[in-house]
Amino acid sequence: MTSYPPMKALLAFDAAMRHMSFALAANELAVTAGAVSQQVQKLEDWLGAALFVRETRQIRPTPEAQEYWQAIQPSLARIQQASHALRKRRSSEAWLSLPPTLAAKWFAPRMADFLSRYPEIALHLVASTTLVDFERDAIDLAVRHFDGKDPQLAASLLLPDEARLFCAPDYAAKLGLAAPADLARATLLHSTLHPHWPAWLGRFAGLDATQVAALPGLHFNQTSLAIEAARHSRGVVLCSRLLVAEELRQGLLIEPFDCVLPVAQAYYLVHPRGASLRPAAQALHDWLLAAAAS
Numbered sequence: 001m002t003s004y005p006p007m008k009a010l011l012a013f014d015a016a017m018r019h020m021s022f023a024l025a026a027n028e029l030a031v032t033a034g035a036v037s038q039q040v041q042k043l044e045d046w047l048g049a050a051l052f053v054r055e056t057r058q059i060r061p062t063p064e065a066q067e068y069w070q071a072i073q074p075s076l077a078r079i080q081q082a083s084h085a086l087r088k089r090r091s092s093e094a095w096l097s098l099p100p101t102l103a104a105k106w107f108a109p110r111m112a113d114f115l116s117r118y119p120e121i122a123l124h125l126v127a128s129t130t131l132v133d134f135e136r137d138a139i140d141l142a143v144r145h146f147d148g149k150d151p152q153l154a155a156s157l158l159l160p161d162e163a164r165l166f167c168a169p170d171y172a173a174k175l176g177l178a179a180p181a182d183l184a185r186a187t188l189l190h191s192t193l194h195p196h197w198p199a200w201l202g203r204f205a206g207l208d209a210t211q212v213a214a215l216p217g218l219h220f221n222q223t224s225l226a227i228e229a230a231r232h233s234r235g236v237v238l239c240s241r242l243l244v245a246e247e248l249r250q251g252l253l254i255e256p257f258d259c260v261l262p263v264a265q266a267y268y269l270v271h272p273r274g275a276s277l278r279p280a281a282q283a284l285h286d287w288l289l290a291a292a293a294s
Contacts, residue, residue, distance in 0.1 A: 005043060005046050005047070006039070006042055006043060006046060008039055009039040009040065009042045009043035009046070010043065010072065010076070011029065011039075011076075012025060012029065012035075012036045012039035012040055012043070013039070013040050013043050013051065013065075013069070014069070014072075014073060014076050015028050015029055015036070016036060016040060016052070016059065017061060017065065017069045017073075020058075020059065020061075021058070021059065022036045022037050022040075022059060037054075040052065047068070049062075049064045049068075050062050050064070050065075051064065051065040051068070052065060081135070084138065092120055092121055092122060092279075092280050093121070093122045093123075093124060093280060094121050094122070094123055094124065094140055094141070094280040094281045094283070094284040095124045095126065095138055095139045095140045095141070095281075096123070096124070096125055096126065096139070096140065096141050096142070096143070096284060096288075097126040097127075097128055097132050097137075097139045097141070097142040097143070098125075098126075098127065098142065098143035099127070099128075099129055099143065099145060099193065099267075100127040100128065100129065100222050100224060101193065101222055101223040101224040101227070101243055102143060102145075102159075102243070102267060103125060103127040104127070104224055105224065105227075105242070105243045105244070105245070105246070106159070106242055106243065107125075109246070110291050111123075111125075113287075113291070114284070114287050114291075117287065118280075118283055118284075118287070121280045121283060121284070122280075123284070126139065129192070129193075129221070129222070131144070132144075134271070134272045134275075140271065140277060140278070140280075140281035140284070141269060141270070141271050141277075141281055141284060141285055141288070142269075142270050142271070143158060143267050143268070143269055143270075143288075144267075144268050144270050145161070145193060145265055145266070145267055145268075146265055146266075146268065147264055147265055147266075148266065148268045150270070151273070152272065152273055153270040153271065153272065153273055154270065154271055154272070154273045154274075155268040155269070155270045156268065156269045156270075156285075156289060157266060157267075157268055157269075158266075158267045158268055158269045158288060158289065158292045159240075159242060159266065159267040159292050160240075160266045160267075161240050161263050161265055161266045161267060162240050162241070162260050162261065162262060162263060163194055163196040163199075163200050163238045163239070163240075163260070163261035163262075163263055164238065164239065164240065164241055164255055164259070164260055164261075165180075165183075165200070165236055165237070165238055165255065165256065165257055165259065166227075166230055166236070166237050166238075166239065166244050166247075166248075166253045166254065166255055167186075167230050167233075167235070167236040167237070167253065167254065167256065168230060168231060168232070168233040168252065168253060168254070169251065169253075169254050170233055171230075171233040171234075171235070171236070172254060172256045174233075177256045177257075179257075180201070180204040180205040180257050180259060181205045181206060181207075183201065183205050183207075183215075183236065184205070184207065184211070184215065186215065186235060186236050187215070187216045187217060187218065187234065187235030187236070188212075188215050188216070188217040188218075188235060188236060189217070189218050189220065189226040189229050189230055189234065189235040189236060189237040189238075190217050190218065190219045190220065190226065191219075191220050191221075191222065191223040191225070191226040191237070191238075191239070192220070192221050192222070192223075193222075193223045193239075194223060194226075194238050194239050194240075194263075196238050196261055196263060197212055197217075197238060198212050199261055200238055200259070200261045203259075203261060204257065204259040204261075216235075217235070218234060218235060223237075223239050223243060224243075226239070227239065227243065227244055227247065227253075230253060231247060231252050231253060238261075241255075269285065269288055269289065271285070
């Protein structure tokens, strides 16, 4: 007997415990369910203990398996994390996560500049509203829309945010939007990222919360969808000017009122506090801040 258990069998056992299925473990490991079963059997032979009760179309871990897995799983996780960390440090890749609307409206038009400056860097872009878990996800940098306060993150202000009102020119003409109070006749386009209608209408149109709630509205989980609805004269949208710069330039949207509501949140560029960025990610970090400043 060797001093170490068969490592391949350990990985198969770990996957089977996490999924409680040989078939799902096989999908993760890109092998067959039979191969997973054989590896688990090899580990059982090495340990001299049964790890699973094989039942029809399911497996059930034994108490010994539960105890053994709880003991070895943290070590396997540390091996994975250390290996990924070393691989990332030696890699010329950079992984960036940011909100979908910011990715499409602000980052995409500027991406060519980064690629031309750093042709050796393989850029990976993840457009998602899900908060990044830097310990679990293979992400170097993230743009997060929040107040910039998190003791676990190093946060640099990337772009300030604000709530301005935009709509299509023909929509403004049809409703005769001459003053903010005229929005009592409008359809409000709500987005998850900019839930500022009560505050905006309360300050500039004199409407209370009950009056705002009575206005017709459409709800979107992404600001880009609300902007698109505004382009097609479906209502009025609140967002930052930086997200509709192209639509304003083309005359597809207008800002009928010069009424700006400051907001507490902004777009921050974040990464784990105390963790050094590898060169490719550091180059992306510095370029993002310079692009925002310009």
